[in-house]
Amino acid sequence: MDDRDWLARWFEAHRSRLRAVAYRMLGSSTEADDAVQETWLRLSRTDVDAVDNLAGWLTTVVARVSLNMLQARTTRREEPAGEDLPDPVSEDGDDPEQQALQAEGVGLALLVVLDTLTPPERLAFVLHDLFAVPFEEIAPILDRSPAAARQLASRARRRLQGAPAPDTDLARQRAVVDAFLAASREGNFEALVALLHPDVVLRADQAAVRAGADEEVRGAAAVAGSFSGRAVRARPALVDGAAGAVWAPGGRPRVVFGFTTADGRIVAIDLLADPERLAAMRLTVLGD
Numbered sequence: 448m449d450d451r452d453w454l455a456r457w458f459e460a461h462r463s464r465l466r467a468v469a470y471r472m473l474g475s476s477t478e479a480d481d482a483v484q485e486t487w488l489r490l491s492r493t494d495v496d497a498v499d500n501l502a503g504w505l506t507t508v509v510a511r512v513s514l515n516m517l518q519a520r521t522t523r524r525e526e527p528a529g530e531d532l533p534d535p536v537s538e539d540g541d542d543p544e545q546q547a548l549q550a551e552g553v554g555l556a557l558l559v560v561l562d563t564l565t566p567p568e569r570l571a572f573v574l575h576d577l578f579a580v581p582f583e584e585i586a587p588i589l590d591r592s593p594a595a596a597r598q599l600a601s602r603a604r605r606r607l608q609g610a611p612a613p614d615t616d617l618a619r620q621r622a623v624v625d626a627f628l629a630a631s632r633e634g635n636f637e638a639l640v641a642l643l644h645p646d647v648v649l650r651a652d653q654a655a656v657r658a659g660a661d662e663e664v665r666g667a668a669a670v671a672g673s674f675s676g677r678a679v680r681a682r683p684a685l686v687d688g689a690a691g692a693v694w695a696p697g698g699r700p701r702v703v704f705g706f707t708t709a710d711g712r713i714v715a716i717d718l719l720a721d722p723e724r725l726a727a728m729r730l731t732v733l734g735d
Contacts, residue, residue: 567599620689623706623711623713627706645667682732702718
């Protein structure tokens with residue numbers, strides 16, 4: 448086996464962890480794969496004999512690549528906001544990596560909470576709190592001192608503690624979503640507002656925006672106004688194992704509604720209409 452074959456096999460053994468880091472940073476399966484591929488390209492151009500800790504080097508590189516991609520989102524104003532929506536995590540029982548992600552609660556709920564952080568806060572928190580990377584190794588990625596990196600992670604922790612903790616109990620999720628759909632069909636504005644967190648955010652992917660949805664709506668009153676009397680044809684569904692809804696005329700899913708709930712109220716709604724994204728989901732339409 449030549450050196451390149453050995454390096455490729457070694458990289459494959461670490462791919463799952465690298466993808467997990469990138470996924471938590473980016474919230475997008477596609478972008479996570481792109482970050483991992485870029486990490487491989489950089490590794491293939493590097494003199495590995497000069498690297499003392501190759502596993503740590505890989506984590507640093509994939510984190511730096513992910514950070515650059517995350518920061519680019521704030522400057523690419525021409526890019527549709529929907530492209531940055533978190534991708535649902537498949538529940539494919541045959542994929543050990545996906546099983547691990549599910550076991551750790553990585554999905555729309557956690558990613559919506561992580562999206563409240565700035566890119567540097569997210570990197571410091573993800574690497575240190577989720578992957579136990581020392582602040583001395585995080586600091587150079589952010590071009591800051593270890594003390595500043597520690598402060599970023601601490602700030603992220605406080606912000607996450609202040610954010611509503613997403614419900615993980617499916618029965619509680621379904622109760623809130625079912626009540627929301629019923630209030631929407633009835634045009635009951637007051638009931639809708641009562642079911643929404645004051646800082647709720649409604650986001651739509653590019654395909655949903657092309658169909659007429661707003662890219663982003665914030666606040667209980669505004670989101671309630673977007674749904675009042677308008678979910679007549681939406682049906683309750685399990686969306687990758689979580690309570691959601693789907694509009695499926697003729698039995699073909701056209702729009703999926705992903706709900707994130709906390710303390711009995713909805714904190715985020717994601718409208719997903721991209722055909723490829725919908726095809727990758729596990730959808731189960733439920734009875735009303």
